[in-house]
Amino acid sequence: MTLRQLSVRHIETAVQELIKESAYKLPADYLAAMRAAEEREASKTGRIMLTTLLDNADYAEVEQIPTCQDTGMAILMLEIGQDVHLVDGNLTDAINAGVRAGYADLRKSVVGDPLERTNTADNAPAIIHTDIVPGNKVTLTLAMKGFGAELMSRMQMFPANGGVEAVKAFVIETIELAGPNACPPVIVGVGLGSSFDGVGLLAKKALMRPLGQPSPKPHLAQLEQELLNSINDLGIGPQGFGGTVTALAVHIESFATHIAALPVAVNLNCSAPRRATVVL
Amino acid sequence: MTITIQLPLTLESIKPLQAGDVFLLTGRLLTARDAAHKRLIAELESGQKPPIDLKDETLYYVGPAPAKLGQPLGPAGPTTSGRMDPFTPQLLKLGVRGLIGKGYRSDRVKQALIEHNAVYFAAVGGAAALLARQITSAEVVAYADLGTEAIRRLEVEDFPVIVVNDCHGGDAYADGRKQFEIIHE
Structure with a gap:
């Protein structure tokens, strides 16, 4: 395996794009499971709730607005190939820059200190987990986790x-x-x-x-x-x-x-x- | 056809409401969540007058998303009500008549709803984009420094809610679950 250079700028952009696409659009596998649930739910009120949530997902996607006001705290899981050399700066800073850009039009839901509780006003920092894996690719998984x-x-x-x-x-x-x-x-x-x-x-x-x-x-x-x-x-x-x-x-x-x-x-x-x- | 209830609520308008009933709300309400509750109660306890009159008000537990250009507010669904429980009885005592959120309330809150003739509604958690469509205006009226957690005056039209806890002790969560729980001995 040849050593590969990857600019952290690419990671920053990828984080921003993942946030944009996830805020307005729920995963296809989730929506399919919800439609199946709507079919089998025995409660009438329950079915109305599921229909409302599915309608909400459609509406948010069409309007390009968040499905839920709580767009969460960004959790990033990175699998970094051991043959990747990250260049052009600090990985953590790049991820947080991507988070700030991605959340620019979204709710700011992060406080800087759990006891003092002042909002950071940019939804950074992200929670970052890294695994070193074989290979020369970086797999980036984002969760915008509602609390x-x-x-x-x-x-x-x-x-x-x-x-x-x-x-x-x-x-x-x-x-x-x-x-x-x-x-x-x-x-x-x-x-x-x-x-x-x-x-x-x-x-x-x-x-x-x-x-x-x-x-x-x-x-x-x-x-x-x-x-x-x-x-x-x-x-x-x-x-x-x-x-x-x-x-x-x-x-x-x-x-x-x-x-x-x-x-x-x-x-x-x-x-x-x-x-x-x-x-x- | 779902019945529309006018806000502000009154003693007369909430008395007939029963747990499990679905309504549309039209009129004005106030937003308040964790930080606003904490500050409001701290001010009250230090003897200050609250920044807004709470008599017959309906509090909506929400931290809205920013508005898109030309819209009054961004997506605005309910947050978990239970976090407001420690503060709620004091606010009901001051005349708050309605609460909107999602999730369980403490026994103390449910008792206070009976005592002060108030009602707790749920809006659909996660349906924030659709709910925002029913909000016609929004204005920050207190604690602007709290950002999304500021107290806002909202005007809503046909805003859909379900009565969770009425002023007679009814509980839609308990009733609903009883109907569908399968108990294995």
């Missing part, structure tokens, strides 16, 4: 022998506590394993997986389906007014963990799951 659903997300360090029952109970309890707050139907990202810091990121990565793709690990694919059924049996329904579609999907990502522990994180996505990926 209504983020606020209802939870994590717990269970002891080693908690087993799958502890996982199930914790996921279900999280959905019950979230109820209408997280703008159901939700997408449920579950992280299993790793460490305290790692399990949250696994759950976030689970939310980045397109809908309609079960886990490649058979035991996790089965657990995803089982959890989805249990969640939909809760009856919370679209927007929490009762119904048969409380979640569109459960995605589980796992990693090895220590002999002492079973870390679990549940990250929720709302009715505006804005995400997009580009390969540079």
Whole structure:
């Protein structure tokens, strides 16, 4: 593999473009899942909620306005090929410049300090995760994460022998506590394993997986389906007014963990799951 | 045909409202979310007069997106109401008659709605672009430095809402769920 130079200016532009396209347009796989949900939802009020959200998505795209006023905090996941040499400046600064430009016409939803709480007025900084991978490409994944659903997300360090029952109970309890707050139907990202810091990121990565793709690990694919059924049996329904579609999907990502522990994180996505990926 | 309710609400106009009913709201309301609530209550507790009269007002929990040229406001859907719970009973005591947001309220808020004859509506969370279409004017009336969190006076026309908690103890979230929950023994 030959070493490749990539200007961080390209990354800056890509971030800006991903934000623009995601703010006004929801992912196709999500809209397809919503249309299917509209067909099978048993509650009349629930169906009205789903139709309203689909109409809203259409209207926002036509008018080129944000689907939701909360265009979130920008979360960038980068897979950087080890044969890429990034040039023309600092990567973090370039990403944040892209965020500032991308959010120029969007709501500014970021405060600089969690306790002092002064708005940064430009929606920067982004939350940035990097993985070094083989190859000479950079894969950039953006989530414009709304915090209504983020606020209802939870994590717990269970002891080693908690087993799958502890996982199930914790996921279900999280959905019950979230109820209408997280703008159901939700997408449920579950992280299993790793460490305290790692399990949250696994759950976030689970939310980045397109809908309609079960886990490649058979035991996790089965657990995803089982959890989805249990969640939909809760009856919370679209927007929490009762119904048969409380979640569109459960995605589980796992990693090895220590002999002492079973870390679990549940990250929720709302009715505006804005995400997009580009390969540079 | 959905019934239209005029804002400002009155004691008489909210009494018949039942949890689960769908209405259209037409008239004026005020926006306020986290930062505005915190400042409003801090001012009240230090003995200052609130910057706006809250009698019979409807508060909409929203931090709108910036407006496109020629439009009064950008997308403006509800934010999670529960974060306002610690402040809400005090505001109801001052005469606030209606609340618009999304999500659960605390038992204390639900009790205060009964006590002060007020109503909590939900708008569809995530339908911000469609909801903005029903907003005909917007003007910052207090706390301009808070940006999206400033208090704005909005005029709305046929703004769709569902009654979540009425002033008689009704709860549309609890009722809806009861109807569809499947309990495995």
